[in-house]
Amino acid sequence: MTALPAAGSAVTDLALVHEALPASDVVEGAPTTAVAVLDDTGEREIGIWEMTPGVATxxxxxxxxxxxxxRAVVAFDDPALADLEIGPxxxxxxAEGxxxxxxxxxxxxxxxIA
Known part of the structure; x- marks a missing residue:
């Protein structure tokens, strides 16, 4: 996890440290993820999350x-909803779960914001 500097930073330029996803979550490729928590009050968390190309559950x-x-497509397995194409x-x-x-x-x- 990466911490945000106290003085702030451009979130698009923030360097993140990636980790491999658990093999049980990977469907295709070798995607990695990274997180930088910007604020955590205990009741909610605000952060930056990143995932590299690949397919994962x-x-x-x-x-x-x-x-x-x-760019990505998010498929909703449960509940079954229409796929969602996302981009900038x-x-x-x-929803949780x-x-x-x-x-x-x-x-x-x-x-x-979670």
């Missing part, structure tokens, strides 16, 4: 996010 947290860069400017609300499959074609960076 996830169980979502209750969150709202805005995509800063990249997309605003998405996820949703099962999703992320197909990232260009590294996705988002700001999230």
């Amino acid at each position: 996830d169980t979502e947290a209750d969150e709202l996010f805005v995509v800063l860069s990249g 400017g997309s605003v998405v609300r996820l 949703m099962r999703t499959t992320w197909t990232v074609t260009e590294t996705v960076r988002k700001v999230y």
